[in-house]
Amino acid sequence: MVLAVMFWEVVLAVHIAAIVIAFGVTFAYPVMYAVGIKREPRTMPGFHRIQDYVGKFVISPFLALALLAGIYLASHLHQWSTFYVQWGLAVIVVLGGLGGAYFAPRERKLGELAERDLAASGDGEVKFSEEYTALRKQVELVGYVSSALVLVTIYFMTVHTGA
Amino acid sequence: MLLAASAYELVLALHIMAVVIAFGWTFMLPVAFAVAAKADPRTLPVLHRIEYTSERLLLNPALTVVVGAGIFMAIDGHLFGEFFVQWGIGAAIVIGYLAGSVLIPAAKRAEAAVLRDLEGFAGGEFVASEDYRAATRRLTLYGSATSLLALATIAIMVLKP
Numbered sequence: 001m002v003l004a005v006m007f008w009e010v011v012l013a014v015h016i017a018a019i020v021i022a023f024g025v026t027f028a029y030p031v032m033y034a035v036g037i038k039r040e041p042r043t044m045p046g047f048h049r050i051q052d053y054v055g056k057f058v059i060s061p062f063l064a065l066a067l068l069a070g071i072y073l074a075s076h077l078h079q080w081s082t083f084y085v086q087w088g089l090a091v092i093v094v095l096g097g098l099g100g101a102y103f104a105p106r107e108r109k110l111g112e113l114a115e116r117d118l119a120a121s122g123d124g125e126v127k128f129s130e131e132y133t134a135l136r137k138q139v140e141l142v143g144y145v146s147s148a149l150v151l152v153t154i155y156f157m158t159v160h161t162g163a
Numbered sequence: 164m165l166l167a168a169s170a171y172e173l174v175l176a177l178h179i180m181a182v183v184i185a186f187g188w189t190f191m192l193p194v195a196f197a198v199a200a201k202a203d204p205r206t207l208p209v210l211h212r213i214e215y216t217s218e219r220l221l222l223n224p225a226l227t228v229v230v231g232a233g234i235f236m237a238i239d240g241h242l243f244g245e246f247f248v249q250w251g252i253g254a255a256i257v258i259g260y261l262a263g264s265v266l267i268p269a270a271k272r273a274e275a276a277v278l279r280d281l282e283g284f285a286g287g288e289f290v291a292s293e294d295y296r297a298a299t300r301r302l303t304l305y306g307s308a309t310s311l312l313a314l315a316t317i318a319i320m321v322l323k324p
Contacts, residue, residue, distance in 0.1 A: 006322075013321040016179070017314050024187005028217050035213045046199055046206035053198045054191045151180050158176035159168040 008076050015069035022062035023095075023150045025054055029143055033136070041126040042118055048111035055104050063099070067092045083162025091153045095146055106139050171239050178232035185225035186313040188217055192306060196299075204289035205281060211274035214302075215267045222262050230255045247323045254316040258309055265305045273298035 029051070036047050070092070074085045113132040121127055128136075155161075168176075192214065199206040230252070237248045276295035291299075 009322050010318075013318040016321060017317050020183050020187045020313075020317065021190045022187075024183045024185075024189075025191040026187075027184045028188030028191070028213070028221060031217050031220055032213050035216050036209055039212060040209040043203070043206040043209045046203040049202055050191075050195045050198050050206075050210075054194050057194050058191050150183070154180050154183065155176040158179055159172040161168075 008073060011069050011072050011076075015066055015073060018062045018066035018069060019150075019154070022059050022066055023147070025058060026143055026147050026150070030140070033140065041128070044114040044128075045111045045118065048107050048114060051107045052104060052111070055099055055107065059099055060096070063092060063096050067096075079163065082160070084156040084160050087156050087161070088153055091149055095149065098142065098146060102142060103139065106135060110136055110139065171236060174232045174235050174239075178229055178236065181225045181228035181232065182313075182317070185222050185229060186310065188221060189306065189310050189313075200289070204277075204284065207277045208274050208281065211270045211277065215270040215274075218262050218267050218270070223259070226255060226259055226262075245323070247319050250319050251316055254312050258312060261305055261309050266302065266309070269298050269301045269305070273302060 032047055036043055067089075070085070070088060074080050074089075079085045110132065113129065113135065117128045117132055118126060120129075195210055196207070199210050233248070233251055233255070237243050237245075242248045273295060276292060276298055280289075280292050280295055
């Protein structure tokens with residue numbers, strides 16, 4: 001009995017740690033963009049490559065871990081009918097879908113556009129194209145919305161809304 | 164009432180949000196530096212600048228919120244005698260100290276060293292100097308320790324031993 005209780009608490013700790021690792025990185029992207037574009041625009045293709053790898057090797061696996069731990073917790077604690085569990089499940093599915101179907105292809109595209117614009121700028125001052133700037137702003141905006149969704153979800157999960 | 168919550172619950176939510184913002188980004192650093200070193204070493208100096216800028220703009224303010232919210236909850240719940248609260252305060256002090264006195268200066272040293280190493284670099288295999296390798300060894304050691312401490316603290320906060 002003690003071990004059973006301990007185990008779901010361990011799973012809860014894993015769930016929270018996975019959320020910290022999966023989503024915390026996205027809060028640093030505005031800093032990356034600001035510092036990168038201001039200080040060294042020639043490194044932007046590298047940043048977008050890093051975003052792509054971070055999406056694949058940090059965000060996706062830990063998102064999956066958070067989901068699995070959440071499913072275990074909802075089943076073990078009989079919480080499937082509560083609002084906060086349904087919301088959390090929906091948000092993980094939405095964010096996972098956005099990661100694979102929205103962010104990944106656009107980050108690769110941003111990398112290609114940045115490479116092209118750098119080549120066009122030659123050794124002179126870097127001038128990014130309208131296409132690159134518009135797409136980067138769009139990706140940044142969706143990133144802000146995703147981060148806000150993460151914070152709202154943390155609130156619902158913490159106060160067990162609807163339980 | 165869907166949005167009803169006690170002050171304690173609100174502050175707990177704030178506490179967890181601040182933990183996500185303070186520590187989450189640090190876990191991408193190994194991937195970021197590995198990709199940069201392999202694909203384009205010219206990205207390394209600005210990555211170190213991002214590293215210490217994030218420590219200033221994300222880690223330090225968010226850590227302050229973590230501690231402030233934690234102190235509120237410990238007072239509200241009369242929990243100062245509990246091990247998990249004492250551990251949490253200790254961990255926050257250690258992490259704050261490491262960030263300010265080890266990680267930020269080491270990231271600045273690494274930035275300066277790799278900038279020197281990249282002078283004249285025109286592609287091909289990048290060979291880092293001993294100065295840069297020493298700075299990154301320090302960053303890896305203390306950065307990993309900070310991340311592990313953050314994960315251990317999350318476990319202790321949840322398990323409340």
